[in-house]
Amino acid sequence: MVSRTAVSAAVALAEEHGVRVREPVVLNDSFNLRVHLRPAPIVARIPTVTALGRPRPAEALERELAVASHLHASGAPVVPPSDLLPPGPHVRDGVTLSFWAYAEHDPGHVPAPDTAGRMLAELHAVLRAFPGELPLLGPVLHEPVRLLELLSGKIDPDAHDRLRTAHADLVERLGTGHGTGQGETEGGQAGGDGRAAQVVHGDAHPGNLLATPAGLLWNDFEECMSAPVGWDLACLSRTTRLDGRAAVRAYGADPDDPELRAFVAARGLQGTLWVLVRALRFPEHAAGARAALDAWLRDPTGATR
Structure with missing residues (x-):
């Protein structure tokens, strides 16, 4: 139920900003829920377990967005917030979330x-x-x-x-x-x-x-x-x-x-x-x-x- 509500909120917010979502795909559901809003190269990040330990999860998302934006603007190698819609943080239907660029990656790769x-x-x-x-x-x-x-x-x-x-x-x-x-x-x-x-x-x-x-x-x-x-x-x-x-x-x-x-x-x-x-x-x-x-x-x- 939590995941379904969260995915629906992410899709609704994206579409309100002109992003067409045909196939939302859950990438991970552990401490946070991550949803690829396919076909758009956007990932919605939704605190779930982490929200249990953070009564105001939007504050953590705001700090994260600020730090990642600074790093991206400085040319550091980071996954940046999405530039296709306001990255947030947003609150919709009781769901707190942010939007990030989708980064295709190899989950099995281990750096030296x-x-x-x-x-x-x-x-x-x-x-x-x-x-x-x-x-x-x-x-x-x-x-x-x-x-x-x-x-x-x-x-x-x-x-x-x-x-x-x-x-x-x-x-x-x-x-x-x-x-x-x-x-x-x-x-x-x-x-x-x-x-x-x-x-x-x-x-x-x-x-x-x-x-x-x-x-x-x-x-x-x-x-x-x-x-x-x-x-x-x-x-x-x-x-x-x-x-x-x-x-x-x-x-x-x-x-x-x-x-x-x-x-x-x-x-x-x-x-x-x-x-x-x-x-x-x-x-x-x-x-x-x-x-x-x-x-x-x-x-x-x-x-x-």
């Missing part, structure tokens, strides 16, 4: 570690010139609070308590004024580790680096935020798609840098919470969510997957 690391360094260089302000570590410090509320009574109480305590500890380690922007330093805000923050991708794993006919393009900036670059390096280092440690070295960083440990732990906790919440909407993912929780309970440092 050195390529992924180098491209992340280049992305960060362009993001340093982003003119707007984004919440400091917002998806890391704030969103897990909502996710933990959703999971209360849905998972083992002892496991829930461990997750909640771990998040509180990480807020203490990483937070500066609980993400209010206190502790600014020259060149940006300061993260809890004392390093200057800048705009980062927020979900910088190789699955968001699409192999297209135009080359590798970064995608999916919905978790963009202000943070030390160590956050993106933690995302990259924890991937199972390639040798994350080698990718971090190619970036020009040390994967054993003690400053990365808190980010690695926070990334492990964040991922565990999101897969548990996804299972609330998609019960078929319950076994995988339980396995992820068990893995986190065995090693909450995030160092193993």
Whole structure:
């Protein structure tokens, strides 16, 4: 029902702007719903599971559109917002969505570690010139609070308590004024580790680096935020798609840098919470969510997957 309503809203909005949609095709329905509005080269992106953890999903879409537009205008390799109609964010029939250019890609392609690391360094260089302000570590410090509320009574109480305590500890380690922007330093805000923050991708794993006919393009900036670059390096280092440690070295960083440990732990906790919440909407993912929780309970440092 959610998918059907969302697809109908996307088609109606597109057609109101003169885009004829003959065959909407669901590309993915997991944390977000992505719909190719065929034959137009447009993808509607609709928060579904992510909207459970974000009471105001349009704000995240607005940040994502602003960051991707800046990168595209700067010549960075990204999937851009659609230029065939206003990209949004839009709200129609209770559905929040944005419109993006359709990028044909090879989902089985895995970039080499050195390529992924180098491209992340280049992305960060362009993001340093982003003119707007984004919440400091917002998806890391704030969103897990909502996710933990959703999971209360849905998972083992002892496991829930461990997750909640771990998040509180990480807020203490990483937070500066609980993400209010206190502790600014020259060149940006300061993260809890004392390093200057800048705009980062927020979900910088190789699955968001699409192999297209135009080359590798970064995608999916919905978790963009202000943070030390160590956050993106933690995302990259924890991937199972390639040798994350080698990718971090190619970036020009040390994967054993003690400053990365808190980010690695926070990334492990964040991922565990999101897969548990996804299972609330998609019960078929319950076994995988339980396995992820068990893995986190065995090693909450995030160092193993």
